[in-house]
Amino acid sequence: MTSARRTSQSKEKSNGKYEAILRAAIKVFARGGFFNSKVADVARAAGVADGTVYLYFKNKDDILVSIFNHVMDEALARGRARLAEIEDPVEKLKRIVHAHLERFAGDRDLAVVFQVELRSSTKFMEQFSATKVTEYLELIRIVIDEGQAKGVFRSGLNTTITAKVLFGALDEMVTNWVLSRRRYSLVSTADTVIDVFFNGINRP
Amino acid sequence: MTSARRTSQSKEKSNGKYEAILRAAIKVFARGGFFNSKVADVARAAGVADGTVYLYFKNKDDILVSIFNHVMDEALARGRARLAEIEDPVEKLKRIVHAHLERFAGDRDLAVVFQVELRSSTKFMEQFSATKVTEYLELIRIVIDEGQAKGVFRSGLNTTITAKVLFGALDEMVTNWVLSRRRYSLVSTADTVIDVFFNGINRP
Amino acid sequence: MTSARRTSQSKEKSNGKYEAILRAAIKVFARGGFFNSKVADVARAAGVADGTVYLYFKNKDDILVSIFNHVMDEALARGRARLAEIEDPVEKLKRIVHAHLERFAGDRDLAVVFQVELRSSTKFMEQFSATKVTEYLELIRIVIDEGQAKGVFRSGLNTTITAKVLFGALDEMVTNWVLSRRRYSLVSTADTVIDVFFNGINRP
Amino acid sequence: MTSARRTSQSKEKSNGKYEAILRAAIKVFARGGFFNSKVADVARAAGVADGTVYLYFKNKDDILVSIFNHVMDEALARGRARLAEIEDPVEKLKRIVHAHLERFAGDRDLAVVFQVELRSSTKFMEQFSATKVTEYLELIRIVIDEGQAKGVFRSGLNTTITAKVLFGALDEMVTNWVLSRRRYSLVSTADTVIDVFFNGINRP
DNA sequence: AATGAATGAGGGTTCATTCAT
DNA sequence: TATGAATGAACCCTCATTCAT
Numbered sequence: 123m124t125s126a127r128r129t130s131q132s133k134e135k136s137n138g139k140y141e142a143i144l145r146a147a148i149k150v151f152a153r154g155g156f157f158n159s160k161v162a163d164v165a166r167a168a169g170v171a172d173g174t175v176y177l178y179f180k181n182k183d184d185i186l187v188s189i190f191n192h193v194m195d196e197a198l199a200r201g202r203a204r205l206a207e208i209e210d211p212v213e214k215l216k217r218i219v220h221a222h223l224e225r226f227a228g229d230r231d232l233a234v235v236f237q238v239e240l241r242s243s244t245k246f247m248e249q250f251s252a253t254k255v256t257e258y259l260e261l262i263r264i265v266i267d268e269g270q271a272k273g274v275f276r277s278g279l280n281t282t283i284t285a286k287v288l289f290g291a292l293d294e295m296v297t298n299w300v301l302s303r304r305r306y307s308l309v310s311t312a313d314t315v316i317d318v319f320f321n322g323i324n325r326p
Numbered sequence: 327m328t329s330a331r332r333t334s335q336s337k338e339k340s341n342g343k344y345e346a347i348l349r350a351a352i353k354v355f356a357r358g359g360f361f362n363s364k365v366a367d368v369a370r371a372a373g374v375a376d377g378t379v380y381l382y383f384k385n386k387d388d389i390l391v392s393i394f395n396h397v398m399d400e401a402l403a404r405g406r407a408r409l410a411e412i413e414d415p416v417e418k419l420k421r422i423v424h425a426h427l428e429r430f431a432g433d434r435d436l437a438v439v440f441q442v443e444l445r446s447s448t449k450f451m452e453q454f455s456a457t458k459v460t461e462y463l464e465l466i467r468i469v470i471d472e473g474q475a476k477g478v479f480r481s482g483l484n485t486t487i488t489a490k491v492l493f494g495a496l497d498e499m500v501t502n503w504v505l506s507r508r509r510y511s512l513v514s515t516a517d518t519v520i521d522v523f524f525n526g527i528n529r530p
Numbered sequence: 531m532t533s534a535r536r537t538s539q540s541k542e543k544s545n546g547k548y549e550a551i552l553r554a555a556i557k558v559f560a561r562g563g564f565f566n567s568k569v570a571d572v573a574r575a576a577g578v579a580d581g582t583v584y585l586y587f588k589n590k591d592d593i594l595v596s597i598f599n600h601v602m603d604e605a606l607a608r609g610r611a612r613l614a615e616i617e618d619p620v621e622k623l624k625r626i627v628h629a630h631l632e633r634f635a636g637d638r639d640l641a642v643v644f645q646v647e648l649r650s651s652t653k654f655m656e657q658f659s660a661t662k663v664t665e666y667l668e669l670i671r672i673v674i675d676e677g678q679a680k681g682v683f684r685s686g687l688n689t690t691i692t693a694k695v696l697f698g699a700l701d702e703m704v705t706n707w708v709l710s711r712r713r714y715s716l717v718s719t720a721d722t723v724i725d726v727f728f729n730g731i732n733r734p
Numbered sequence: 735m736t737s738a739r740r741t742s743q744s745k746e747k748s749n750g751k752y753e754a755i756l757r758a759a760i761k762v763f764a765r766g767g768f769f770n771s772k773v774a775d776v777a778r779a780a781g782v783a784d785g786t787v788y789l790y791f792k793n794k795d796d797i798l799v800s801i802f803n804h805v806m807d808e809a810l811a812r813g814r815a816r817l818a819e820i821e822d823p824v825e826k827l828k829r830i831v832h833a834h835l836e837r838f839a840g841d842r843d844l845a846v847v848f849q850v851e852l853r854s855s856t857k858f859m860e861q862f863s864a865t866k867v868t869e870y871l872e873l874i875r876i877v878i879d880e881g882q883a884k885g886v887f888r889s890g891l892n893t894t895i896t897a898k899v900l901f902g903a904l905d906e907m908v909t910n911w912v913l914s915r916r917r918y919s920l921v922s923t924a925d926t927v928i929d930v931f932f933n934g935i936n937r938p
Numbered sequence: 939a940a941t942g943a944a945t946g947a948g949g950g951t952t953c954a955t956t957c958a959t
Numbered sequence: 960t961a962t963g964a965a966t967g968a969a970c971c972c973t974c975a976t977t978c979a980t
Contacts, residue, residue: 139943139944155447155448155449156447157361157446157447158447160969160970160971161970161971161972162970162971165946170944170945171944171945171946172945172946172947172971172972173944173945173946173947173972173973173974174943174944174945174946175972176971176972176973177943177944181971181972182971182972234448238445238447238448238451239447241442241445241446242361242445242446242447243359243360243361243362243442243443243446244359244438244442244505245359247442247501247505248505252505252507266527269527273529274528274529275527275528275529276525276527276528276529276530279518279521279522279527280518283499283515283518283519284518284522284527286495286498286499286502286515287495287498287518287519287522287523289498290494290495290496290497290498290499291490291491291494291495292494293494293497293498294490294491294493294494294495294497294498295487295490295494297451298490301448301451301452301456303456311484311487311490314483314484314487314488314491315487315491317483318483318488318491318523318526319491319522319526319527320526320527320528321480321526321528322522322523322524322525322526323470323473323479323480323483323488323523323524324478324479324480324524324525325477325478325479325480326480326530343960343961364952364953364954365953365954365955366953366954374961374962375961375962375963376954376955376962376963376964377955377956377957377961377962377963378960378961378962378963380954380955380956381960381961385954385955386953386954386955547939547940563855563856563857564855565769565854565855566855568973568974568975569974569975569976570974570975578940578941579940579941579942580941580942580943580975580976581940581941581942581976581977581978582939582940582941582942584975584976584977585939585940589975589976590974590975590976642856646853646855646856646859647855649850649853649854650769650853650854650855651767651768651769651770651850651851651854652767652846652850652913653767655850655909655913656913660913660915674935677935681937682936682937683935683936683937684933684935684936684937684938687926687929687930687935688923688926691907691923691926691927692926692930692935694903694906694907694910694923695903695906695926695927695930695931697906698902698903698904698905698906698907699898699899699902699903700902701902701905701906702898702899702901702902702905702906703895703898703902705859706898709856709859709860709864711864719895719898722891722892722895722896722899723895723899725891726891726896726899726931726934727899727930727934727935728934728935728936729888729933729934729936730930730931730932730933730934731878731881731887731888731891731896731931731932732886732887732888732932732933733885733886733887733888734888734938751964751965772948772949772950773949773950773951774949774950777967782965782966783965783966783967784950784951784966784967784968785951785952785953785965785966785967785968786964786965786966786967787951788950788951788952789964789965793950793951794949794950794951
């Protein structure tokens with residue numbers, strides 16, 4: 123948790139104002155863009171006074187950062203828990219692909235914030251890359267390593283780069299879906315992504 | 327070309343002020359971020375007065391958009407020309423991968439602008455996706471289609487999504503390289519990307 | 531007493547919270563300045579909750595005003611009592627000079643508040659001048675009048691202005707001492723002040 | 735000159751906007767108080783846009799500081815020039831007293847700013863005391879020293895403190911005049927101040 | 939009496955853009 | 960074409976004050 127000034131206990135409840143502001147911010151930022159959105163907009167959407175936002179967040183930037191951290195922490199925790207229940211590396215990667223696409227397919231506003239607003243500047247980007255994104259990439263890489271060790275995946279591939287290939291593919295699926303004027307099923311792209319990643323495009 | 331108030335001819339000469347401002351903007355935006363950079367910064371870096379910028383560009387946004395269009399037009403034109411000289415779809419895709427990575431590896435500031443600053447808002451993103459990026463994805467898709475027709479690539483793959491997989495992978499390579507504190511060779515990631523994309527990660 | 535919402539009795543007891551807040555305010559205002567100090571700072575320094583301050587003072591201004599009134603009432607009362615024990619106008623003035631300088635020398639924070647923070651605006655200044663300061667100037671003037679009547683001081687001097695001369699001199703001693711980076715004895719300036727005021731600077 | 739961002743030549747003219755803002759600020763600050771006055775008020779009074787103020791002054795504080803420096807520089811320069819034409823230390827001091835009182839008597843708004851607004855906080859006060867005021871006190875002290883050397887003034891008096899006595903008396907005359915509801919001649923207090931300072935109040 | 943979470947009004951400052959020269 | 964002084968709209972954040980508990 124990066125958010126500011128929250129004493130561990132007192133604010134955690136508070137009628138759930140912290141969560142309310144976060145949810146409101148996702149909606150407001152997604153619809154209007156981070157830079158164009160005013161803190162007052164977020165406050166109004168959350169049903170609190172302008173000043174109240176600053177009881178839970180250090181400043182406007184902190185709201186955006188908190189969205190990222192909040193969602194990533196949750197996703198990583200849940201992801202790790204589920205992966206622990208799976209043995210087969212192939213199944214693990216399929217699980218990751220589906221979880222990634224399903225998460226965003228189920229919350230378009232969140233997808234917009236993640237794919238667009240959070241890339242707003244190197245200030246944010248560097249902060250994220252340096253931590254959670256790296257963690258996420260590691261998660262993937264380790265599964266690939268496992269697969270190589272078990273002989274399911276061929277060896278000889280640089281697994282760090284390979285992990286980025288998969289992440290990049292997923293990221294592009296979501297970005298494209300978010301920006302496309304056409305409305306199609308994001309999750310339905312999973313099969314092709316998985317097929318290409320596992321088997322390549324060459325004729326066998 | 328989206329930039330304003332310029333007669334198509336005057337642009338090329340004009341003491342090269344148009345190009346000078348564009349180059350200055352790439353540097354300034356890359357170092358300081360688009361939103362934090364002032365038009366005055368760009369003007370100073372280009373060695374012109376503030377007002378002069380508005381003789382070549384409609385507004386601040388137009389500078390950013392023009393960078394994108396300028397570079398993409400050039401890249402697409404050159405790309406198409408080179409691909410026309412190649413027969414083999416496999417070689418064509420390899421050519422695309424290398425061209426993509428080499429272009430950004432050779433101009434880090436440009437890479438920052440493309441990977442970070444241009445993602446600043448849905449306003450920009452939608453604009454780009456709807457045009458040049460779609461064009462770029464089409465370029466890739468058509469090569470894959472060709473490959474399938476020639477029997478080099480297996481059929482059954484949705485080529486639109488497959489094209490996005492490759493683009494996403496390339497995009498992630500560049501983004502990661504731009505944001506990484508470590509300095510490594512961007513182009514050296516090409517082999518793994520190509521290998522995974524053509525052959526997949528499964529053991530044959 | 532100008533402070534609000536307190537029944538005249540409750541103030542004296544109340545666990546001494548009234549006095550505690552006043553003392554805390556002197557320290558806080560002296561260190562940080564009145565305008566930069568927050569009511570919350572005063573509350574914390576006094577060991578009470580923010581809201582509690584408003585049980586003893588009408589608003590932030592009232593705290594500052596109350597400091598002034600509290601200290602002046604005390605000083606005037608004690609001053610009058612002591613002067614009543616003295617006959618000689620010369621001795622009386624010397625007593626005033628020493629009392630003035632000693633009071634502030636013994637409480638630097640109070641001196642800062644009186645010499646700097648209380649001059650913050652015409653709103654305060656006019657309020658004070660119209661009342662306690664005028665009273666203080668009167669006190670001095672009357673002693674000078676007495677001295678003239680007794681033939682100790684020469685007549686012909688406008689005693690209202692003369693009283694201001696002495697007060698101005700004392701005020702400057704304190705202000706200078708408060709603002710000076712050098713740390714010297716404030717009280718030690720008394721002799722010169724008295725000497726000049728009584729005898730002038732001309733060679734006899 | 736402490737004011738900001740003014741390139742030595744270009745702004746010195748500028749339709750006299752610098753001077754216009756300064757004059758407007760004296761009026762606005764005197765009438766409404768520094769803290770209550772908005773930069774927009776000053777801009778409107780000066781007949782310029784809000785932003786223009788920031789072309790000539792670093793920030794709101796800088797306006798106040800510039801008033802002080804501007805006036806003091808002028809006063810010190812003119813004061814020194816005139817004193818240079820006078821031989822007699824007695825006449826020199828009389829000249830200082832009259833100049834001091836006349837300057838403020840002729841510009842009540844300026845007097846309010848100097849006697850009230852500029853004392854607003856230790857931040858300002860310390861800045862001023864440390865420089866121009868000290869210079870002013872030195873000016874007086876040196877004249878007194880001269881007088882002692884010439885045998886016009888009695889020796890044995892600490893001239894640093896004695897200078898503060900005179901300055902304090904003058905300062906109090908102006909403050910009292912500014913804050914008094916009664917409207918009387920400030921300059922008419924000069925005679926008594928001079929008489930007391932030179933001859934004391936004791937009967938000869 | 940005491941608390942402290944919540945309120946919301948208010949303003950200094952920046953900077954994209956214009957336009958007289 | 961080119962300049963750069965002038966403009967003025969726009970907004971984040973602070974903090975005095977309130978009030979339900």
